[in-house]
Amino acid sequence: MDRKDCIFCRIADRDIPSPLLYDDEYVCAFRDLNPKAPTHILIIPKKHVASLAELEEEDFELVARIARVAKQLAEEEGIAEKGYRLLSNCRADAGQEVPHLHFHLLGGRRLSDIC
Numbered sequence: 001m002d003r004k005d006c007i008f009c010r011i012a013d014r015d016i017p018s019p020l021l022y023d024d025e026y027v028c029a030f031r032d033l034n035p036k037a038p039t040h041i042l043i044i045p046k047k048h049v050a051s052l053a054e055l056e057e058e059d060f061e062l063v064a065r066i067a068r069v070a071k072q073l074a075e076e077e078g079i080a081e082k083g084y085r086l087l088s089n090c091r092a093d094a095g096q097e098v099p100h101l102h103f104h105l106l107g108g109r110r111l112s113d114i115c
């Protein structure tokens with residue numbers, strides 16, 4: 001996958017301008033274009049990994065980094081105390097639309113749905 005062909009690689013590369021709420025060597029975070037909750041942030045690895053199903057052994061550390069960033073952002077957004085959800089849609093049955101691994105950080109309202 002050429003990074004130019006992936007919208008989230010382009011955001012990570014600062015090729016498409018999107019204000020970053022978090023940015024380090026491995027991970028960045030930005031607000032979802034179409035928010036489903038008062039706080040709706042996408043947290044991604046800068047490395048192109050298509051989904052959870054494509055994670056290789058050396059990539060699992062990235063997921064831990066993302067969990068740490070989610071905790072920090074939830075505190076900054078003021079949603080940590082009441083609660084929040086961190087989820088990643090994997091492939092078609094989960095409704096994954098963007099084929100670059102991302103975790104949704106959702107909060108600021110009571111979240112329902114199936115889990």
Ligand code: 5GP
Nearest residue numbers: 007018030031032033034089095096097098
């Ligand atoms: P998925 O369904 O793949 O789990 O979620 C993809 C998410 O990416 C959707 O919530 C959608 O609103 C968001 N999204 C798609 N394109 C862009 C974009 O160019 N910028 C931002 N910030 N979010 C996007």
Ligand code: ZN
Nearest residue numbers: 006009048100
């Ligand atoms: Zn990508």
